[in-house]
Amino acid sequence: MDEQRIRCSDLRARVLSADEAQAYIRDGMTVAVSGFTKSGDAKAVLQALAARVQRTGDPLKINLLSGASLGETDAIAAKAGIIRSRAPYQSEPVLRNSINRGEVKYTDQHLSHTAEYVRSGCLGEIDLAIIEATAITETGGIVPTTSVGNSPIFVERAKQVIVEINVNTPAEYEGLHDIYLPAGRPNRAPIPITRPADRIGTPYIPCDPAKIIGVVFSTLADTPSSIVPADHDTQRMAEYILEFFDHEVRHGRLPNHLAPLQSGVGSVSNAVLSGLAASRFENLEIYTEVMQDAVFELFGAEKIAFASASSFTLSQRMARHVNDNLARYRDKLVLRPQEISNHPEVVRRLGVIAMNTALEVDIYGNVNSTHVNGTHMMNGIGGSGDFARNAGLTIFVTKSIAKGGRISSVVPFVPHVDHTEHDVDVLVTEQGIADVRGLAPRDRALTIIQNLAHPDYKEALLEYFKRASQHGGHTPHLLTEALRWHQRYVETGDMRVRQLAKVTG
Amino acid sequence: MDEQRIRCSDLRARVLSADEAQAYIRDGMTVAVSGFTKSGDAKAVLQALAARVQRTGDPLKINLLSGASLGETDAIAAKAGIIRSRAPYQSEPVLRNSINRGEVKYTDQHLSHTAEYVRSGCLGEIDLAIIEATAITETGGIVPTTSVGNSPIFVERAKQVIVEINVNTPAEYEGLHDIYLPAGRPNRAPIPITRPADRIGTPYIPCDPAKIIGVVFSTLADTPSSIVPADHDTQRMAEYILEFFDHEVRHGRLPNHLAPLQSGVGSVSNAVLSGLAASRFENLEIYTEVMQDAVFELFGAEKIAFASASSFTLSQRMARHVNDNLARYRDKLVLRPQEISNHPEVVRRLGVIAMNTALEVDIYGNVNSTHVNGTHMMNGIGGSGDFARNAGLTIFVTKSIAKGGRISSVVPFVPHVDHTEHDVDVLVTEQGIADVRGLAPRDRALTIIQNLAHPDYKEALLEYFKRASQHGGHTPHLLTEALRWHQRYVETGDMRVRQLAKVTG
Ligand SMILES: CC(C)(COP(=O)(O)OP(=O)(O)OC[C@H]1O[C@@H](n2cnc3c(N)ncnc32)[C@H](O)[C@@H]1OP(=O)(O)O)[C@@H](O)C(=O)NCCC(=O)NCCS
Numbered sequence A, B: 001m002d003e004q005r006i007r008c009s010d011l012r013a014r015v016l017s018a019d020e021a022q023a024y025i026r027d028g029m030t031v032a033v034s035g036f037t038k039s040g041d042a043k044a045v046l047q048a049l050a051a052r053v054q055r056t057g058d059p060l061k062i063n064l065l066s067g068a069s070l071g072e073t074d075a076i077a078a079k080a081g082i083i084r085s086r087a088p089y090q091s092e093p094v095l096r097n098s099i100n101r102g103e104v105k106y107t108d109q110h111l112s113h114t115a116e117y118v119r120s121g122c123l124g125e126i127d128l129a130i131i132e133a134t135a136i137t138e139t140g141g142i143v144p145t146t147s148v149g150n151s152p153i154f155v156e157r158a159k160q161v162i163v164e165i166n167v168n169t170p171a172e173y174e175g176l177h178d179i180y181l182p183a184g185r186p187n188r189a190p191i192p193i194t195r196p197a198d199r200i201g202t203p204y205i206p207c208d209p210a211k212i213i214g215v216v217f218s219t220l221a222d223t224p225s226s227i228v229p230a231d232h233d234t235q236r237m238a239e240y241i242l243e244f245f246d247h248e249v250r251h252g253r254l255p256n257h258l259a260p261l262q263s264g265v266g267s268v269s270n271a272v273l274s275g276l277a278a279s280r281f282e283n284l285e286i287y288t289e290v291m292q293d294a295v296f297e298l299f300g301a302e303k304i305a306f307a308s309a310s311s312f313t314l315s316q317r318m319a320r321h322v323n324d325n326l327a328r329y330r331d332k333l334v335l336r337p338q339e340i341s342n343h344p345e346v347v348r349r350l351g352v353i354a355m356n357t358a359l360e361v362d363i364y365g366n367v368n369s370t371h372v373n374g375t376h377m378m379n380g381i382g383g384s385g386d387f388a389r390n391a392g393l394t395i396f397v398t399k400s401i402a403k404g405g406r407i408s409s410v411v412p413f414v415p416h417v418d419h420t421e422h423d424v425d426v427l428v429t430e431q432g433i434a435d436v437r438g439l440a441p442r443d444r445a446l447t448i449i450q451n452l453a454h455p456d457y458k459e460a461l462l463e464y465f466k467r468a469s470q471h472g473g474h475t476p477h478l479l480t481e482a483l484r485w486h487q488r489y490v491e492t493g494d495m496r497v498r499q500l501a502k503v504t505g
């Protein structure tokens, strides 16, 4: 055993195998684990639990809380049928299917809210927290790995804690993290962050060693991110955003180094952020929840002065680069609890520029980030609402079409709303950009349709809007047709009206 | 002239009649006025402008910004056709109709956002600010009357300012207000409010006297609020909320004096808040945007330790009482800019309990606060989103039916979303209360239907949900039927399926 990994000597006697550790988990427990968009998740114990249940057939279901999505552990646990409920985020196809069949109860939460719900007690008690760590300090402090997520509040509130020490993580992770939790109310003070680089807490998660019932050594790697590289469309979207930033700077509405940037999960957001590498902007700051590959590309292009987030979610190649160059990034990065990386107080104070990906937007600027066809969960709202709602400038990006053109991502009416038109400033597709700040709904509709819709759908959208407007109202709609595009897709696999359909009405 | 009303002697020479002052307003100008939910609005100059345009037929349209709704001045201006665009809130039937006809471009904003939009410049320049005041200080500082609203940011940004001194307002208003504006970014500091009673600014709106081009004396009174008194239904709703608070206190999830309370505009919110007068709770604090009559009833019942808001919106009787007893309220009240009363930073820090009224809610807990039938604007989102989104506990109340039962306010699918299910913790109708914190959508649906729906609609909602669930999905819906209830109301004036309709399908 590497004594540097467990510096609190009392805990050295509590080393367990993953299989021994999983035995602490009993049916009906609420288990809260580290992990944020596939990074730094507690893997070994949950996987051992899944294996046990599959081996023995024991009936066992847990309520599983985390920071955000776990890597393949979410799939393994879902396959083993051990998840009764899940919050606050997920993105694994196997788990997603269980959710959409109604087998797993998924509560889709703003990622900054989960800690408050835990604190208030309304999610019940946390029986066990399982936290991946790179080391345990002399006083029991837990040093996280590639994410912080909700681990600090889980450790504070859980009755018992198991630490998974991942021996493949470099010891140099220590010092990257900044752990700060707001005090309970009514004695809560302002969060003293006024710049992304401000450090306000400890480099480890404080934990009473008496609470740590086991320490498990693990060698399981994070599930790498599978980001699709930039393509022609996402490059166009990045160009529109850069032109827009330029325009705002020229009009004195943004400073030269812009404002701290947030960029959401997924391929589109990653590609758009990469686009900044070729821009004239310098000394940028990042205040986001997930650093995808693009952030490190921007470091490579010497565009970034500092980056703050709650996790790394990297391709295998980029993860290796970061691990090998930690010394270089030490003073340029910080990983925080998601409650702080996404906190409305800080996001609003800094005037963050929030860039997130929509599944679809409607002609008035309402955004659906989560529900395919209004019913089937994709990933969850994640932090998009934390940022969109409180940012200085809120941008949503989406390709104008999906599924080879059979879906228009600009629709008359989104069948699920995650972000209301009140929270959306700018929308971007590969067709163009729509700055809808200060516009009334009818003007928003014309701008959105003209600038964003794919040519295959533009006429139909305009026609919908014109006919709806004849019926009056602040936000004209035709209730009988508002959801028809989605219905048509469900029935025929294509939102477009085919010739036949045109003839028969 | 009362010299105490204009203590800055330079300005005494700039006294104008309302009619002289209105001549400064030219076609196409952006005019920003004081006023928040009918209180402390600048009345004289706009009314004189409307009269001039009606007299002369001059073509003149302005972009009109305010804190929130103006009193009858909104109606007078709308009737005269002088409003081209309007933001961020309104509640006057005449203006509302112009908006719904598409004649006035209305931008419905979160009330804490308008100041940020003004600051960023994306609403264009403010040509003229008109601010109702009770006095002007030696240095040009403007002492507001019954509301603060957006006046501080308007005064800071406007090219020119006109002050309307309302000589019927008691001089004792001075000292009630606390004016603080966050600095421009990136040098913004935390807002140092940690208790509702904290005073952090000046008792007047700082203003360079050189910017004040005119001072107008006015005697026009605020339009009184027309709140409908509590009825059996609203009393039931108040009882459910009180029982819920009791329950939360017993389970250690709320302290004995609860948390600072916010209560929205309208009759329902007012009645619910009044209900606290008969409760066991004491030493309550209010952190809200509008103090309606209920707040002063609670003061009368000695329930409130302190109240912070951005305006008074009172019945004639209560307004008289407050004016006559200002000395009594001096240390118990503060009026702040709406950017501060509604600020996400403070709302989240204090863990405000937000209680707002919905027009309707859907079975998953999404809330429509603004659009009748999804198309026609009622009042606007106001501050409901500022509070709901960032509060410690978010409650929405609504009667289960409207229009004599022809409308169910619990529907399969809201045709407009102002608050998403992510932001809604507890829902209340006269039928019951639904605590949906931590529940997955299918469980939310059953709880909402069982606890909140009116008996006339409960079966139909359950039936919709059950059939939808057969098609799977995280949030089951039937796209062809989701909006049918509203469509039926538009077509027949009744959401209920009549016998005939049942027979023919
Ligand atoms: C919306 C989101 C799923 C987009 O992901 P992405 O990888 O950038 O985008 P893609 O274009 O590759 O789309 C992902 C999938 O959605 C599908 N899709 C896109 N638009 C669609 C639409 N309008 N209707 C149905 N499906 C759509 C794509 O076809 C693709 O499907 P596939 O997985 O079968 O190939 C992702 O950004 C997300 O999960 N957002 C919510 C959380 C969030 O915003 N967090 C931000 C803070 S972390």
Ligand SMILES: CC(C)(COP(=O)(O)OP(=O)(O)OC[C@H]1O[C@@H](n2cnc3c(N)ncnc32)[C@H](O)[C@@H]1OP(=O)(O)O)[C@@H](O)C(=O)NCCC(=O)NCCS
Residues within 6 Å of the ligand: B263, B264, B265, B266, B267, B268, B269, B289, B290, B356, B357, B358, B359, B360, B369, B370, B372, B373, B378, B379, B380, B381, B382, B383, B384, B399, B401, B402, B403, B407, B408, B409
């Ligand atoms: C939603 C809101 C209009 C309710 O107002 P209220 O006075 O408490 O409630 P009432 O029950 O009297 O309803 C007001 C009107 O809406 C109608 N209404 C209520 N539910 C309805 C529904 N589901 N569909 C259509 N109309 C409905 C009522 O019949 C009534 O109509 P009337 O004016 O013709 O009599 C009001 O709270 C509001 O404007 N909210 C948005 C802003 C806000 O929440 N601000 C809070 C922070 S200030």
